[in-house]
Amino acid sequence: MTKMHDVVIVGGGLVGGLTALLLAKGGVQAVVLDAAPVLDAEKVLATPNPRVLALSQATIHLLEQVGVWDKLARHMPYTGMQVYNQNGYGEIVFGQASERSPIREQWLGSMVEPSILNLAIQQQLQAQLQDYRTQAKVTRIEQTPQGWRIDLANGERLQTKLVIGADGANSFVREQAMIDLDVLDYQQIAMSCAIRTTQPHQHVARQIFLPTGPLAYLPMVSLDEQSQGHWQSIVWSLPSDFAEEYAALDDKSFMHLLTQSSLHMLGEVTAVASRAHFPLKARAAVHYVKDGLALVGDAAHVIHPLAGQGVNIGCLDAAVLCDVLLQDLARGSWAHIQTLRRYEHSRKGQNQAMMHSMSMIGWLEKTTLTPVVWARNQGLKWVEQTPLFKDLFMQQANGLAQLKSTRYAKGRAVD
Numbered sequence: 030m031t032k033m034h035d036v037v038i039v040g041g042g043l044v045g046g047l048t049a050l051l052l053a054k055g056g057v058q059a060v061v062l063d064a065a066p067v068l069d070a071e072k073v074l075a076t077p078n079p080r081v082l083a084l085s086q087a088t089i090h091l092l093e094q095v096g097v098w099d100k101l102a103r104h105m106p107y108t109g110m111q112v113y114n115q116n117g118y119g120e121i122v123f124g125q126a127s128e129r130s131p132i133r134e135q136w137l138g139s140m141v142e143p144s145i146l147n148l149a150i151q152q153q154l155q156a157q158l159q160d161y162r163t164q165a166k167v168t169r170i171e172q173t174p175q176g177w178r179i180d181l182a183n184g185e186r187l188q189t190k191l192v193i194g195a196d197g198a199n200s201f202v203r204e205q206a207m208i209d210l211d212v213l214d215y216q217q218i219a220m221s222c223a224i225r226t227t228q229p230h231q232h233v234a235r236q237i238f239l240p241t242g243p244l245a246y247l248p249m250v251s252l253d254e255q256s257q258g259h260w261q262s263i264v265w266s267l268p269s270d271f272a273e274e275y276a277a278l279d280d281k282s283f284m285h286l287l288t289q290s291s292l293h294m295l296g297e298v299t300a301v302a303s304r305a306h307f308p309l310k311a312r313a314a315v316h317y318v319k320d321g322l323a324l325v326g327d328a329a330h331v332i333h334p335l336a337g338q339g340v341n342i343g344c345l346d347a348a349v350l351c352d353v354l355l356q357d358l359a360r361g362s363w364a365h366i367q368t369l370r371r372y373e374h375s376r377k378g379q380n381q382a383m384m385h386s387m388s389m390i391g392w393l394e395k396t397t398l399t400p401v402v403w404a405r406n407q408g409l410k411w412v413e414q415t416p417l418f419k420d421l422f423m424q425q426a427n428g429l430a431q432l433k434s435t436r437y438a439k440g441r442a443v444d
């Protein structure tokens with residue numbers, strides 16, 4: 030007879046991996062199935078990734094709890110954030126610039142290459158889990174009277190009381206569970222690459238709102254010590270036709286365009302590496318849970334990269350889901366539908382609010398309607414001049430407030 034597992038997590042990326050490690054810390058061993066192969070550590074470390082994830086304080090705190098943070102080979106803390114309009118009116122500044130390596134208390138968050146993060150997660154899953162499988166592609170999921178049956182491409186079959194779908198934006202779990210998806214096509218493309226600038230970033234993440242969309246300069250680690258402090262990862266959201274035109278430019282013309290478009294934000298752009306682009310779509314699962322099933326991370330929601338919050342809200346999903354599951358376990362039950370609904374109730378509204386505000390900001394920043402432009406610039410000025418509002422904004426962005434009601438709240442001893 031096939032063994033009945035308590036929980037199987039499909040997807041061992043950042044969100045699935047974190048979920049498994051938080052459960053393991055609470056005494057529950059999940060089976061983790063990931064279609065991707067084991068990463069080649071030497072290759073990952075030697076290859077700079079042009080994209081970075083802006084990890085919030087809450088995400089860093091959660092990664093520390095499960096021993097992943099100490100395993101990160103490199104990351105670039107940021108101590109300041111600067112957001113402004115191209116026209117020069119309206120600007121918000123959080124934190125401050127740092128000339129040298131900042132101390133931990135000064136960090137607002139940190140920039141990490143996805144491959145470096147995935148490597149650390151994988152190493153910790155290998156160390157902590159009894160059943161972590163790579164190159165394990167799930168090909169069928171079916172509900173049974175006892176729970177869920179999961180078929181793998183290699184012919185194996187698993188049975189579980191709870192399946193957690195952490196399998197990314199094109200979630201197969203969501204599709205097999207027949208959970209509908211709302212999709213909003215922004216008709217935009219995000220261009221990303223790594224660039225070197227003549228002026229140093231001084232640990233500040235910068236975003237400038239152009240009439241075509243936001244352009245972000247995110248500090249990143251340089252593998253060449255001489256250029257340390259001068260490399261940034263950029264995310265430039267553009268209408269599709271602009272992106273196609275810019276993608277066709279040679280590197281020299283692209284660097285010139287970037288220098289001009291960024292209003293010489295950090296002087297001249299003198300090098301560019303690994304230009305890539307992604308279509309931008311917001312996606313929201315209509316339900317996060319079903320009997321014996323929960324979706325977390327990009328499987329449940331994908332938001333505009335404007336605020337760099339995608340993976341952070343996914344990590345908050347992981348924390349809240351593990352918290353309610355472990356609470357129930359302590360009371361002698363497991364993955365009851367009411368428990369799963371508590372998770373959905375806690376996370377769905379917050380994620381949707383974040384998604385809508387990103388869409389709204391995107392629209393506000395693109396508009397040329399005079400009253401809206403005026404209100405937008407006044408709004409930025411008003412936020413900048415109101416310390417209370419700035420604090421609230423920061424608390425929302427660092428994610429720590431959303432952890433407060435869970436066992437993972439900063440300063441609380443974790444079970």
Ligand SMILES: Cc1cc2nc3c(=O)[nH]c(=O)nc-3n(C[C@H](O)[C@H](O)[C@H](O)COP(=O)(O)OP(=O)(O)OC[C@H]3O[C@@H](n4cnc5c(N)ncnc54)[C@H](O)[C@@H]3O)c2cc1C
Pocket residue numbers: 039040041042043044045062063064065081082083084165166167168195196197198201219221264307325326327328334336337338339340341342343
């Ligand atoms: C241009 C751009 C910039 C971004 N910048 C930021 C940022 O600055 N900050 C931020 O927080 N977020 C950012 N994001 C979003 C962030 O990248 C995602 O939110 C994050 O990677 C989602 O993590 P996840 O674990 O949910 O999914 P994923 O990282 O997609 O992991 C899914 C896992 O599931 C596995 N899988 C898939 N299908 C199967 C299957 N059938 N069987 C078994 N395994 C399967 C895959 O192998 C993978 O390991 C950005 C996104 C874009 C496009």
